[in-house]
Amino acid sequence: MASRSEVHPIAGAADVVKVRQVARSWALELKLSLVDQTKLVTAASELARNTLDHGHGGTMRVEQVENGLRRGIKLTFEDKGPGIPDIAMALRDGYTTSGGLGLGLSGSRRLVNEFDIKSEVGRGTIVAITRWK
Amino acid sequence: MISFHEVVKKNEGAILSAWIEEMVKGVRRADLMTDTELKQQARELLGLFAKAAESSSEAESEAFLQTREFLREIAKSRMDQGFTPTETARFVLSLKQPIFHALRDALKGNPSDLVNEVWASGNLLDRLALFTVDSAVEFRDQVIGRQQEEMLELSTPVVKLWDGVLALPLIGTLDSARTQVVMESLLSAIVETNSQIAIIDITGVPTVDTLVAQHLIKTITAARLMGADCFLSGIRPAIAQTIVHLGIDLVDVQTKAKLSDAFAMALSRMGKVVVARKPAAGMALGSKAKDN
Amino acid sequence: MERIPILKLGDFLLVTIQVDMHDQLAITLQDDLTTQIAKHASRGVLIDISSLEIVDSFIGRMLANIAAMSKVLDAQTVLTGMQPAVAITLVELGMSLSGIKTALNVERGMEILRQFSDQSYELQDANGFQE
Ligand SMILES: Nc1ncnc2c1ncn2[C@@H]1O[C@H](COP(=O)(O)OP(=O)(O)OP(=O)(O)O)[C@@H](O)[C@H]1O
Numbered sequence: 215m216a217s218r219s220e221v222h223p224i225a226g227a228a229d230v231v232k233v234r235q236v237a238r239s240w241a242l243e244l245k246l247s248l249v250d251q252t253k254l255v256t257a258a259s260e261l262a263r264n265t266l267d268h269g270h271g272g273t274m275r276v277e278q279v280e281n282g283l284r285r286g287i288k289l290t291f292e293d294k295g296p297g298i299p300d301i302a303m304a305l306r307d308g309y310t311t312s313g314g315l316g317l318g319l320s321g322s323r324r325l326v327n328e329f330d331i332k333s334e335v336g337r338g339t340i341v342a343i344t345r346w347k
Numbered sequence: 348m349i350s351f352h353e354v355v356k357k358n359e360g361a362i363l364s365a366w367i368e369e370m371v372k373g374v375r376r377a378d379l380m381t382d383t384e385l386k387q388q389a390r391e392l393l394g395l396f397a398k399a400a401e402s403s404s405e406a407e408s409e410a411f412l413q414t415r416e417f418l419r420e421i422a423k424s425r426m427d428q429g430f431t432p433t434e435t436a437r438f439v440l441s442l443k444q445p446i447f448h449a450l451r452d453a454l455k456g457n458p459s460d461l462v463n464e465v466w467a468s469g470n471l472l473d474r475l476a477l478f479t480v481d482s483a484v485e486f487r488d489q490v491i492g493r494q495q496e497e498m499l500e501l502s503t504p505v506v507k508l509w510d511g512v513l514a515l516p517l518i519g520t521l522d523s524a525r526t527q528v529v530m531e532s533l534l535s536a537i538v539e540t541n542s543q544i545a546i547i548d549i550t551g552v553p554t555v556d557t558l559v560a561q562h563l564i565k566t567i568t569a570a571r572l573m574g575a576d577c578f579l580s581g582i583r584p585a586i587a588q589t590i591v592h593l594g595i596d597l598v599d600v601q602t603k604a605k606l607s608d609a610f611a612m613a614l615s616r617m618g619k620v621v622v623a624r625k626p627a628a629g630m631a632l633g634s635k636a637k638d639n
Numbered sequence: 640m641e642r643i644p645i646l647k648l649g650d651f652l653l654v655t656i657q658v659d660m661h662d663q664l665a666i667t668l669q670d671d672l673t674t675q676i677a678k679h680a681s682r683g684v685l686i687d688i689s690s691l692e693i694v695d696s697f698i699g700r701m702l703a704n705i706a707a708m709s710k711v712l713d714a715q716t717v718l719t720g721m722q723p724a725v726a727i728t729l730v731e732l733g734m735s736l737s738g739i740k741t742a743l744n745v746e747r748g749m750e751i752l753r754q755f756s757d758q759s760y761e762l763q764d765a766n767g768f769q770e
Pocket residue numbers: 260264265268269293295296297298304305309310311312313314315316317318319320339696697
């Protein structure tokens with residue numbers, strides 16, 4: 215089975231809405247439970263907004279992934295923005311440089327099964343999340 | 348050069364009877380399925396196989412789509428009938444020998460072609476057999492998953508105590524997965540029954556660890572977000588101690604020693620009072636009659 | 640510009656959020672509500688989110704802001720109809736919206752608003768009597 219994937223741009227506020235819809239429809243297709251769908255879509259919303267607000271725009275890749283018998287949805291947010299100097303700090307509840315709540319990164323990490331972040335100052339940030347069925 | 352699909356095509360009838368004979372001797376489980384059913388499945392599979400092999404020798408190819416679909420069906424029905432995945436695979440693998448025999452007869456004078464074709468057809472059948480096993484295991488996992496869900500649901504009865512008051516009496520050890528299911532069903536029940544108050548009773552729970560306590564607190568918080576109040580009842584002294592030792596903060600949670608206390612609190616919260624009924628006139632008469 | 644309608648019901652304002660709001664729409668709603676509360680001297684605000692499929696930290700913050708601002712303007716906010724999956728997710732995200740009153744549905748929400756405004760009227764009456 216060849217796994218599908220799609221890439222969506224995140225360039226404006228309307229794209230954050232679009233990202234939520236895309237994440238929802240893939241989650242529905244995999245028949246994730248309603249709670250799992252909601253968790254994935256919410257995490258996608260948080261990360262897309264970070265890509266837009268902090269990363270000055272970028273993309274989201276969505277794909278179905280497999281691990282033995284488990285299937286899941288993986289979302290990868292990528293930007294070529296300023297990067298995050300201290301990832302451990304950024305992952306703390308309440309840490310924000312923008313007057314937000316600082317829950318986007320730490321919170322979305324709790325909403326998914328796998329969370330992977332890479333960032334380089336001056337080059338950009340990649341955050342990948344996976345929710346297994 | 349003659350390839351194996353031509354040989355299969357030309358000798359389909361002979362291969363089929365040799366295959367069926369082989370299965371009846373060995374791999375068949377007469378206790379689980381009838382000869383007729385087996386023969387019919389064999390005929391259909393061989394037909395699909397022979398047709399697909401004309402255009403491809405790759406088990407994963409488009410040409411073998413129908414064959415694979417048929418094998419999935421077989422895998423499913425075998426699992427339902429109680430076969431093991433190995434027995435299911437042997438159904439496909441036992442086709443090797445009759446095909447090899449037919450190839451041997453057809454390619455007598457050409458040993459190198461014979462080796463090639465035996466290898467190609469053998470490889471193809473191996474892959475189809477593996478596919479069948481995968482399907483069989485997948486079906487089995489589905490069944491297990493379904494049973495697990497059913498068991499979880501069975502062990503989490505949400506009961507309606509009063510119009511607007513639900514109770515969730517938890518019994519047995521709570522692990523993280525079960526707590527999550529229990530909590531989700533409680534929250535859905537709150538919406539379905541339009542209940543303002545839910546009582547989680549943990550009298551029947553032997554121990555509570557940090558993770559479970561956190562799940563409880565999260566559920567209570569989620570219920571509040573939905574507009575319902577959750578009370579926690581049945582906290583035994585040992586659990587109270589653990590909760591304090593673990594540093595779990597229950598200040599925002601309404602707790603009561605017994606389910607009945609929590610229920611009384613729920614009623615009063617809803618503006619209801621329980622009063623003892625005055626002795627009725629009839630009863631007084633009755634006792635008088637007895638005195639006489 | 641796209642706007643979420645605000646309904647005036649006597650002393651109260653009623654908002655039903657039905658669409659997946661983009662961020663600007665949420666900000667506009669917050670501004671509109673504050674303006675309307677002040678304009679009508681409303682006693683309460685009811686926000687029904689029973690058809691919202693997610694609440695992320697942005698919407699969560701907006702709801703908390705509305706509640707805080709209406710409090711400053713002496714109005715009570717009630718949030719109604721949050722779906723279980725949304726509530727579970729919001730808690731996991733780390734938001735408990737502890738400053739907001741909630742109710743299961745619009746009817747219950749209106750009851751709470753009425754109680755709140757009756758209480759404060761009673762207080763006012765009592766003061767008036769003393770003077
Ligand atoms: N893609 C990114 N590029 C650069 N910096 C980022 C990126 N994502 C997050 N950050 C940094 O990490 C901090 C924490 O992010 P987080 O999403 O947790 O909070 P926030 O966006 O500030 O507030 P909230 O999401 O709660 O509204 C941000 O303030 C920002 O400094």
